Amino acid sequence: MRPACHVISGLRTGGAETMLVALCGGLLARGMPQHVVSLTGDGPNAAALERLGVTVHRLAPRGAAGSAVALLRLARLIRSLRPAVVQGWLYHGDLFAAGAHRLAGAPRDALLAWGLRNSDIDHARYGRLLAIGRRLSGWPGLVVSNSRAGVDFHLAEGYRPRRLAVIPNGIDTVRFRPDPAARAALRRELGLSDEAVVAIHAARLDPMKDHATLLAAAACRPEVHFLLAGEGTLGLDLPANARALGRRDDLWRIQAAGDIAVSSSAFGEGFSNAVAEGMAAGLVPVATSVGDAGAILGGLGCLVPPRDPAALAExxxxxxxLPAPARRAAGLAARARIETAYGVGAMAERFLAAWIAAGAVIGGGGPRTGGGE
Known part of the structure; x- marks a missing residue:
């Protein structure tokens, strides 16, 4: 089977990077070799990919000249690997994948695909990338979005792809699961009793995650303990019932210690991994109605308007x-929904089907030469 070559801006611990690791694992299990190109060098998920058997190529361009060199190196890699598909991830990855695909001669048997991972965004920060993407959106043979909200946003912004597919994220329900031992151990570490009601907020510090609304709601709910896991959270000014854990590479363990999975995002979310992973761990979800949150919850838990601390607190x-038995039952119903609708295997199968439908030739061929860049 011919390989897939994924191009992503970096391999830190964000949602897109986590999904890339999950997808590569699912595709490897189906016999398809995986190569990942990181445009910012290493990150925690580089090691996770390599443990799976994925070849990671680190380009890390610096400045305009460095970007041009990186683009040429990526084009050479595409010619060498002869992948079935060159799949971009996030705006930078999409644009680098498109440019290198063209420089490689736009091989007809290597499908160019883009990946959209957000819905509405901050135009002040990402407007230039969005404008470039809009102009080039007819280049790829396929554009994959992880949410319907993301498709609607980009179409409204002028994207005109030749073919679209909505493929929701896949959640590792073996890793993210109810785990009484992990729950008890982490609560002991943090000095939380077995009876304490604990809400988990897993998000880096970013305006789209709206920590201000979360903390305002938390201040109104002193009976609930809040654990904030995410890069940048250690610098927050927190109410007495909240604790920041900073960036964590063991989110499955953090989620297992909770009772409620909460997302306070104000904009930009496509498919919230944090909500879905919390549900897989048996937590009841409370989320703002941003992106495809409503579809993920499927009528379970609570969906509230964004930027509304009072509604979130309520x-x-x-x-x-809720009585503890009722809350546990609601959490198990949430897990059952994720298992049924959002498994990793289903995501991998959907990617393969979408690539093939867009013209990718998955079988046969292979790289002319091996090795990383």
Whole structure:
């Protein structure tokens, strides 16, 4: 089977990077070799990919001249690997994949695909990339979005792809699961009792995640303990019932210690991994109605308007005051929904089907030469 070559801006611990690792694992299990090109060098998920058997190529361009060199190196890699598909991830990865695909001669048997991972965005920060993507959106043979909200946003912004596919994220329900031993151990570490109601907020510090609304709601709910896991959270000014854990590479363990999975995002989310992973771990979800959150919850838990601390606080109160057996039952129903609708295997199969439908030739061929860049 011919390989897939993924191009992504970096391999830190964000949602897109986590999904890339999951997808590569699912595709490897189906016999398809995987190569990942990182445009910012290493990150925690580089090691995770290599443990799976994925070849990671690190380009890390610096400045305009460095970007040009990196683009040429990526084009050479595409010619060498002869992949079935060159799959971009995030705006930078999409644009580098498109440019290198063209420089490589736009091989007809190597499908160019883009990956959209967000819905509405901050135009002040990403407007230039969005404008370039809009102009080039007819280049790829396929554009994959992880949410319907992401498709609607980009079409409204002027994207005109030849073919679209919506493929929701796949959640590792073996890793993210109810785990009484991990729950008890982490609670002991943090000095939390078995009876404490704990809400988990897993998100880096970023305006789109709206920590301000979360903390305002938390201050209104002193009976709930909040654990904030994410890069940048250690510098936050927190109410007495909240604790920042900083960046964590063991989110499955953090989620297992909780009762409620909360997302306070104000904009930009496509498919929230944090909500879905929390649900897989048996937590009841409380989320703002951003991106495809409503589809993920499927009528479970509480969905509230964004940027509304009072509504978020009331939803947290409703979940926290459920009797413990009822809350556990609601969490198990949430897990069952993720297992049924959002497994890793289903995501891998959907990617393969979308690539093939767009013209990728998956079988036969292979790289002319091996080795990383």
């Amino acid at each position: 939803a947290l109160r409703a979940m926290a005051t």
